[in-house]
Amino acid sequence: KAGVTQTPRYLIKTRGQQVTLSCSPISGHRSVSWYQQTPGQGLQFLFEYFSETQRNKGNFPGRFSGRQFSNSRSEMNVSTLELGDSALYLCASSLVGGTVNTEAFFGQGTRLTVV
Amino acid sequence: AQTVTQSQPEMSVQEAETVTLSCTYDTSESDYYLFWYKQPPSRQMILVIRQEAYKQQNATENRFSVNFQKAAKSFSLKISDSQLGDAAMYFCAYTASNSGYALNFGKGTSLLVTP
Numbered sequence: 100k101a102g103v104t105q106t107p108r109y110l111i112k113t114r115g116q117q118v119t120l121s122c123s124p125i126s127g128h129r130s131v132s133w134y135q136q137t138p139g140q141g142l143q144f145l146f147e148y149f150s151e152t153q154r155n156k157g158n159f160p161g162r163f164s165g166r167q168f169s170n171s172r173s174e175m176n177v178s179t180l181e182l183g184d185s186a187l188y189l190c191a192s193s194l195v196g197g198t199v200n201t202e203a204f205f206g207q208g209t210r211l212t213v214v
Numbered sequence: 215a216q217t218v219t220q221s222q223p224e225m226s227v228q229e230a231e232t233v234t235l236s237c238t239y240d241t242s243e244s245d246y247y248l249f250w251y252k253q254p255p256s257r258q259m260i261l262v263i264r265q266e267a268y269k270q271q272n273a274t275e276n277r278f279s280v281n282f283q284k285a286a287k288s289f290s291l292k293i294s295d296s297q298l299g300d301a302a303m304y305f306c307a308y309t310a311s312n313s314g315y316a317l318n319f320g321k322g323t324s325l326l327v328t329p
Contacts, residue, residue: 102258132316142305142319155314187257203317205259 101126103192103206111212117178120209124171124192130154131173132203133165136187145188148173149195177211185213218308220320227296228328234281235291235323237306243267246310248282249317250291254302262304265289293325301327 104123112118124131132155133145144157148167165175171192177184187210191203217240227233239248250262265273265282272280277297281290293300306320 134317141321142317144316144318147314147316155316157316189257189259191259202261207256207258 103190103204105188105190105206105209107209108207109210109212111214112180113214114180114182116180117176118180118211119174119176120188120190120211122173122175122190122192122206124173124190125204128192128194128204129171130193130195131167131171132191132193133173133175134189134191135159136189136208137183137185142189145175180213182213184211186211218306218318218320220306220323222323223321224324224326226326226328227293227300229296229298231296232292232294233296233325235293235304235306235325237289237291237320239287239289239306239308241287241308241310243310243312246308248280248289249307249309250278250280250289251305251307251319252300252302253305253322259305263291296327298327298329301325 106121130149132147134142136142146153146165147155151167162178167173187208189208190206193203194201219238246267248265252260252262263273263275263278265280272282277294279292303322303324305322307317309315309317
């Protein structure tokens, strides 16, 4: 069974640009969550999508957005990039999410560098 | 807001020895869940062990066990018979229904295993 796949693995963008990251969950998983990992702030929850709807949202500005498609694949978008957006972005999938009764499986992340 | 504190940025252990990683948390919830995740250099977060707050018995998974002290809000991870493959960042995480079961992570402890 394939794991959670995040693409691309590495990305370099310029301040002011926008970026889209992709996450393909494990087959059959309907919940996708996104986390930002930085040396200063650590791991922070961005949002969770389930059945194409955002079900939960962390404390991030509106420049951070996401969506989920009917096949459960998810994308997150960051507009007007800032230097502080440089981070490892991790995606996690689970069968249903919104509960601890199903384990969340993480991808290997996308390393975004903003210059 | 819930906070998770890992007071040991780095720990070192010799192969075959035992090491304990510390974690404390702050919450006003009575029903919550605690986790230890491992993040090796591949960056993929891997669930090591989980503990339900309503369970008095400490969780155990092979060489990994926890010491859950609910009154003290302490959740330490003990790794027995340490192996070179245990070298990684270890994150303590908390979740509860009032946060939609989003994971709230500590800053992590880097574990070095020496031969």
